[in-house]
Amino acid sequence: MKDKTLVIDGMALLFRHFYATSFRNQFMVNNKNIPTNGIQGLIRHTMKLVELTRPENMVITWDMGKDTIRNEWFKDYKANRTAPPDEMIPQFDYVKEIIHDMGFYQLGIHGYEADDIIGTLSVNYDDLIIVSGDRDLLQLLGKNNDIWLTKKGVTEYHYYNEQNFMDEYDITPEQFVDVKALMGDSGDGYYGVKGIGEKTALKLIREYKNVENIIENIDSLSKGLQTKILNDMSSLQMSHKLAKIITDVEFSHDEYMEHRKLIIDTEKIDQTLASHDLRITQKYLHNLNI
Structure with missing residues (x-):
């Protein structure tokens, strides 16, 4: 890949890491009294992916609120889901603030899911590595884009490209x-x-x-x-x-091309993690080769 882009389903990883620790009531409350277990897991996971994939570009995509265009089509869409735990709610906005402070590009469009943003990227750009836990994204395989579905921890994945998907599912x-x-x-x-x-x-x-x-x-x-x-x-x-994932979400492609470039400023990242009292993640990143 000449210009590889790491595309992360932010909400999928945030939920994954919240529930991976919250069942033991490990909420890792910081000095602002905000639970940070999902946030710290997502950041560690993201930075480990950077180490593994060595991308030239990166974008973290987000769902932006509960209601989307699909709720206009079908009022019961995702209506059966239970409300997130109280300890998770403040992490939704806080994680975006921290990611911004670290200097990484994020993209979320009200009315659409992260899947739809990823879908739109997949039909417009090549050489994407898409990371999520959502198997629905497999419909987007094609061109030179790969999908890594989370399996265990931050290093084990089900790896899919167009050919091995067809080999598996026929x-x-x-x-x-x-x-x-x-x-x-x-x-x-x-x-x-x-x-x-x-x-x-x-x-x-x-x-x-x-x-x-x-x-x-x-x-x-x-x-x-x-x-x-x-x-x-x-x-x-x-x-x-x-x-069917939407593949024509409107956003500024000029802005995407301008901001997707991955710049690792280790001093800025370290200062950001320290200012938000994310000590576990700060220590973890010191041991990565990025």
Whole structure:
């Protein structure tokens, strides 16, 4: 890669590290009495990724509030999710302040999810390494872009490019949207076709290529599948719309190109971590080769 860009799903990593420690009530409250366990985990994870990938550029993407355009399409989208714990709420804005003080570029657009920003970047730029815990992003594989899905700690990942995705799933990345439409995503509050799980969804998409073809050829399906799909047709169609990541979010590409360059100012980073009383992370970064 000539101009490699590390793209981080900030909210995914923040939640991951918050819950990795909060079950032991390790909130790492700083001298401002703000819990920092999610923040410190995200920063350590980010800087370890910098050490591992040696990118020329980096952007940390964010969800910006609970409601997005998908809630306009479907009012129950993600409505089944429980509210975040009290100890996490102040970390949402605070982490962005700290990341800004460290000198790193961030991008979040109200009304859209981080997935949509990542999707828009993926169709406009090559040589991205996208890091998240969200398997939905696999639909974006292509060009020279890779996806690293978190597996364990900050060094173990499921690594995907377009070819090994197709080898594993025997469909194209674009067809993963149709699989999700059929099986739904209970975590996001949409359910596709009740009674169709991932195994059946994959089998149908391998044979019929997409949801549209399945509907057009519904008479060729077993009576059981016909009944399930016909009973949940509106759910299937809405699920397809919700599952597809948006790839035309409007933002300033000139600003992105200007600010994405990764500059590691170790003194500035050290001073930032000290000023926010992030001592565990400060000590961790001293041992990295960045």
